[in-house]
Amino acid sequence: MKTYTALFLFAALVSAAVAGVKIDPGNMSPYSKTKVSAKLYTPPDETSTGGIKGKIVEPPSEVLGVMAMPQRYSNVAGLDKTQAGQDSKNRENIKVTTSNPVYLAKLAADGSSFEFTGLPAGKYDLVVMCEDSFYEGLMLTRETTTLTEGDRKSITAKMLESNPFFNVKLSVRMEGTTGQYGVARAIEQQMRTLPVTLQDARVLDFIQIRAIKLCFYECVAPAKIGGLPHWEMRRTREITRQEVGPPDFKGPIQGNFCNKLRNIRVVRTVKDLGEIKLTVDPVPVIEKTTDSQLEPAQN
Numbered sequence: 001m002k003t004y005t006a007l008f009l010f011a012a013l014v015s016a017a018v019a020g021v022k023i024d025p026g027n028m029s030p031y032s033k034t035k036v037s038a039k040l041y042t043p044p045d046e047t048s049t050g051g052i053k054g055k056i057v058e059p060p061s062e063v064l065g066v067m068a069m070p071q072r073y074s075n076v077a078g079l080d081k082t083q084a085g086q087d088s089k090n091r092e093n094i095k096v097t098t099s100n101p102v103y104l105a106k107l108a109a110d111g112s113s114f115e116f117t118g119l120p121a122g123k124y125d126l127v128v129m130c131e132d133s134f135y136e137g138l139m140l141t142r143e144t145t146t147l148t149e150g151d152r153k154s155i156t157a158k159m160l161e162s163n164p165f166f167n168v169k170l171s172v173r174m175e176g177t178t179g180q181y182g183v184a185r186a187i188e189q190q191m192r193t194l195p196v197t198l199q200d201a202r203v204l205d206f207i208q209i210r211a212i213k214l215c216f217y218e219c220v221a222p223a224k225i226g227g228l229p230h231w232e233m234r235r236t237r238e239i240t241r242q243e244v245g246p247p248d249f250k251g252p253i254q255g256n257f258c259n260k261l262r263n264i265r266v267v268r269t270v271k272d273l274g275e276i277k278l279t280v281d282p283v284p285v286i287e288k289t290t291d292s293q294l295e296p297a298q299n
Contacts, residue, residue, distance in 0.1 A: 020131045021248070022107065023065030023240060031207045031245040032198055040238055041067075042101035044118025050266040052105075052124065053115035054273030061131040061249075066105040066114040067239055069214070071123045071139055071263075100214065100237040119266045126261040127212070127239055128278060133254040134212060134240075135278045137261025140175035140185040144285060148178050154228045155217050159188055162233055166190035166211065172255035173283070182219040184231070187212070189252050208244040210253070213237065256280045 021030060026038040056063050105114035127136045147155075152174065159169050168191040176184025189212055195205040214237045221230035244250055259281040264271060 020062035020064060021242070021245070023104065023129060023242070025104065029243045031243050032196070032202075032204060034198060036243055037238075037241050040102070040241065041104040044103070044116075045120050046118060048118050048120045049268050050119045050121055051115060051117040051270035052119065052126075052264055052266060052273065053113070053270055054276050055110075055113040056128060057112065057275045057277050059112060059128075059130055059278060060133055063107065063112050063114075064129045064131060064242075065107070065240065066116075067127040067129070068103045068105065068116050068119065068124045068264075069127070069138065069239070070101060070120070071125060072100060102237065102239055115270065117270065121267050122265075124264045124266055126264065128258075128261065129212070129240055129242075130253075130278075132249040133256060135256045135258040135261060135280075136187060137258055137263075138185075138187060138214065139262060140173065140187070141177070143177055145175040146178045146182075147174065147176050147184060148229075150223055150228045151176070151178050151182070151184070151219070151231065154219075154231045155184060155186060157228075158217065158231055158233050159186070159215065162215075162236075163190065166192050166209070167194050168192075168252065170252055173257065175283075176217070178219070178229075180219055180222045180229075184217040184219075186215045186217065187255065188215050189213075189255060191252060193251070206246055208250060209241065210244055211241045212239045212255075214239060257283050259284065 023037070025040055026035055028034070029036045052068060056066075103116055103119060105116045107114050125137045125139055127134060127138070155174060156171055159171055162169070170189045172187040172189055174184055174186035176182060189210070191211070192209040195203050196207060196209060197203050216234045216236070217231050218234050219229050219231050223229040256278075257280070258278055260273075260276055260279065264273070
């Protein structure tokens with residue numbers, strides 16, 4: 001009986017020591033002893049004085065990290081403004097690919113207060129990673145979503161074909177516009193639950209790799225009779241990549257939309273959001289937005 005008690009206490013101490021590993025890019029993982037996500041996040045802009053701070057109150061589980069993404073979209077001029085006529089292919093010819101920075105906040109010692117510094121002026125959406133769930137306020141489209149069931153099936157098929165390293169792939173949320181040269185964005189959760197082989201040839205069968213990604217799709221061909229439209233994954237932007245060890249929450253985690261994490265305007269000072277209670281909200285319907293209402297896209 002004493003032996004079992006001692007083993008239980010030892011396991012509890014180990015679990016408390018490593019459970020809920022904070023997102024800390026470049027630091028050594030407690031499981032693989034390798035550096036994780038060393039260059040994943042965008043460094044603060046030393047010339048910018050803007051920022052965001054707040055405190056997550058009553059989180060569903062331990063807060064592991066808070067990320068911010070500026071609202072940026074490809075700059076597509078209206079078809080009636082192009083010199084080549086009214087052909088819809090003009091939309092494809094005049095797209096401008098934008099960068100997609102992801103900033104990581106500093107967490108305070110209390111584990112729930114966070115602060116971003118060095119953010120360029122603009123509108124930002126936040127992502128809060130907890131141990132067993134994540135909450136996001138990402139604006140995926142600037143127009144009303146018109147994706148059809150066929151579009152969603154085609155996009156999901158492309159997701160399942162992507163990056164074979166991850167053997168579990170889930171679409172959390174997707175929005176976009178249907179039709180040829182339509183575009184869509186999707187928040188995806190991808191996991192490797194199979195053994196992981198490290199560069200030194202060690203094989204670890206007790207960890208999992210979890211990635212939360214923002215994926216960008218484009219419809220390159222319309223649906224043929226009885227078929228589906230053809231969508232391609234153009235690029236991805238990882239928001240987090242974590243090693244999940246024995247004491248951590250295994251498998252996919254729940255993704256939730258939280259309206260409080262959307263449309264945070266930053267100018268020249270640090271904006272204080274105060275206390276934030278994470279909630280699960282319906283995604284609001286986006287009315288079409290004009291270029292003048294959005295922050296200018298930057299390459």
